Amino acid sequence: MQTMQIVVRLDVMLARRKMTSRDLARQVGITEQNLSLLKSGKVKGIRFETLARICAALDCQPGDLLEAVAKP
Amino acid sequence: MEELRHLRRWAAVLRVLTIVAMVILVLALVYGILFAVLPDGLRRAARLVPETSLSGPHRAAVALVGAVPGFAMLYVLGRMADLFGLYAGGEALSPACARNIQRIGVGLLAAVALELVARPAQIALVSLANPPGQRVLSISFEGADLGQILAAGLLITIGWTQREAARIARENEGFV
Numbered sequence: 001m002q003t004m005q006i007v008v009r010l011d012v013m014l015a016r017r018k019m020t021s022r023d024l025a026r027q028v029g030i031t032e033q034n035l036s037l038l039k040s041g042k043v044k045g046i047r048f049e050t051l052a053r054i055c056a057a058l059d060c061q062p063g064d065l066l067e068a069v070a071k072p
Numbered sequence: 073m074e075e076l077r078h079l080r081r082w083a084a085v086l087r088v089l090t091i092v093a094m095v096i097l098v099l100a101l102v103y104g105i106l107f108a109v110l111p112d113g114l115r116r117a118a119r120l121v122p123e124t125s126l127s128g129p130h131r132a133a134v135a136l137v138g139a140v141p142g143f144a145m146l147y148v149l150g151r152m153a154d155l156f157g158l159y160a161g162g163e164a165l166s167p168a169c170a171r172n173i174q175r176i177g178v179g180l181l182a183a184v185a186l187e188l189v190a191r192p193a194q195i196a197l198v199s200l201a202n203p204p205g206q207r208v209l210s211i212s213f214e215g216a217d218l219g220q221i222l223a224a225g226l227l228i229t230i231g232w233t234q235r236e237a238a239r240i241a242r243e244n245e246g247f248v
Binding site: 001030035038042043044045046047050 | 083243247248
């Protein structure tokens, strides 16, 4: 079975919505540092609660933010 | 957040008390070894003839043997001060806290074990002042010893669970 990894496409959605990381962090209620870690994929996971708040702020679905790609 | 603030304040107070207890214990150990008289209980246990008195070095040796469990307690207090210091610094669920809790448990266990050995050794040492044939070796185990063993076991177990809690807390930090 092919090994997959989850890639966070938050940058793309932020650009589409013309929103800054700072604004999103404020709306979601997390620190900019944590949002930066999330964007760079340097987190172990994301809570459903945080994901739901990001989706609400960006008016999108979880599938718009997360993508499963084959590990190189 | 409020609870963490309470913990930090409470731990800071306990740390000071623990350090004060350490100082008192050191002074008591030094005084006991250098100046204290032989306790009546020990004289009775060793069946020492009332008019017999021990020489200074003999009495100091008895006190030194009796002080050995006190050194283990000093170690326990040291680890407690470290633990309270970590709590006061806001570190509640860390491997360092778990390690300290386990060491406190091990220290208490060592203190009981040393107490069990030191007591008979003291009696035997005191009874050396008796004429040959009247020397005593007495081994005893008290309810308080069992209580201390159980408390030590409890702390060692809590230390293990704390390690697991620290691992989960670290894992949780990786989530946003």
